[in-house]
Amino acid sequence: MFRVTRILLKAHPAPTVNPVATAKVINSATSASPDSFHIPIINFEPFFSGSRLSKETVAQEVLSGFVNSGFIYLKGWEKVLSKDVVNTTFEESARFFARPTEEKAELQWMTPESNRGYVTAGRERVSRLASVDEIEKLKKANPDIKESMEIGKEMPADTPKEFTNRWPKDDEQFKSTMTNFFEKCHALHLEVLSSIALGLGLEPRWFDQHCDAKDHNLRLLHYPSVKKDQISANKSNRAGAHTDYGTITLLFQDSAGGLEVLSPTGQYIAAPPIPGTIVVNAGDLLARWSNDKIMSTEHRVVAPASSPDNDVYPARYSIAFFANPNYETEIEALEGTFRNGKEKKYERINTLDYLVQRLTATYGKK
Numbered sequence: 001m002f003r004v005t006r007i008l009l010k011a012h013p014a015p016t017v018n019p020v021a022t023a024k025v026i027n028s029a030t031s032a033s034p035d036s037f038h039i040p041i042i043n044f045e046p047f048f049s050g051s052r053l054s055k056e057t058v059a060q061e062v063l064s065g066f067v068n069s070g071f072i073y074l075k076g077w078e079k080v081l082s083k084d085v086v087n088t089t090f091e092e093s094a095r096f097f098a099r100p101t102e103e104k105a106e107l108q109w110m111t112p113e114s115n116r117g118y119v120t121a122g123r124e125r126v127s128r129l130a131s132v133d134e135i136e137k138l139k140k141a142n143p144d145i146k147e148s149m150e151i152g153k154e155m156p157a158d159t160p161k162e163f164t165n166r167w168p169k170d171d172e173q174f175k176s177t178m179t180n181f182f183e184k185c186h187a188l189h190l191e192v193l194s195s196i197a198l199g200l201g202l203e204p205r206w207f208d209q210h211c212d213a214k215d216h217n218l219r220l221l222h223y224p225s226v227k228k229d230q231i232s233a234n235k236s237n238r239a240g241a242h243t244d245y246g247t248i249t250l251l252f253q254d255s256a257g258g259l260e261v262l263s264p265t266g267q268y269i270a271a272p273p274i275p276g277t278i279v280v281n282a283g284d285l286l287a288r289w290s291n292d293k294i295m296s297t298e299h300r301v302v303a304p305a306s307s308p309d310n311d312v313y314p315a316r317y318s319i320a321f322f323a324n325p326n327y328e329t330e331i332e333a334l335e336g337t338f339r340n341g342k343e344k345k346y347e348r349i350n351t352l353d354y355l356v357q358r359l360t361a362t363y364g365k366k
Ligand SMILES: O=C(O)CCC(=O)C(=O)O
Pocket: 126, 219, 221, 239, 244, 251, 253, 259, 299, 300, 301, 318, 319, 320
């Protein structure tokens, strides 16, 4: 879990239990008995500096986490991304969201093709539903209670404005913090993909050539403090149930809690923050690439498990780095994940086409 800011936010209570050992069923969608589903904690450090054998051990742990639950907790990543950098990024994120509404509105998110800018509470409604109309209906009935800032890679100077990052004016500190964090997350994500390649029996750097264009999306998230009856009437969530779209997501959460992951038997399991770790989950394009060997698991953000202060749950800040294959990459079942053509579960699909289709459904019509 990460420190958000010493100045702007009240500290959240630290979790008092070891969340993994005691992962408990929060909300049972079925009457099945308690689930054996769990999210493993994996020490990634030997993948950077260990022997060939220890690298392979890490690779197998990472792969089996993604195969069994689609989610892992990763520790030992500081060689690429220091904790100070993460803490500074949280502080800058909180400083951004504390700006007046009008200033944020000037930086408004415009199109799925660009996918950059500020998204007001209620505009996005993440979901697994693919139809724009279905999602529009859902958005009106129970909007997500959150605001976000979407950041992409920096583009060359001659790029049309619509496709460039929407930085706040005169705030070099925010821009440099976010671009630095983006670069570090890119580097870390390539290492995690390399471990997956090794686990799958591919050449260890196989993913690099298909994921090196930095066509990713860095999302700063702020879930404002919320009254108990507003969130627990089961009307609105902080983030509705959904899957992510790309290869992997690196998720950094503060200490508020509330993230839940759907187990194969249909039960939501808490995935609370664990100090020193980040959550990494697989997205839909990696699942397709692996012919569904790797799971892209549904998840959501609800009220935290701790009881609210005066009927108000404190704010939650999180940062998600959604890594994508290069926009031009065609995604088709990898060698070794099928025996004959008939076993391929999905049609070949272009990354950009797929992402634009999903984002259009999520954000609705202009
Ligand atoms: O805020 C979180 O912890 C999760 C956010 C999330 O799942 C998403 O934005 O896709």
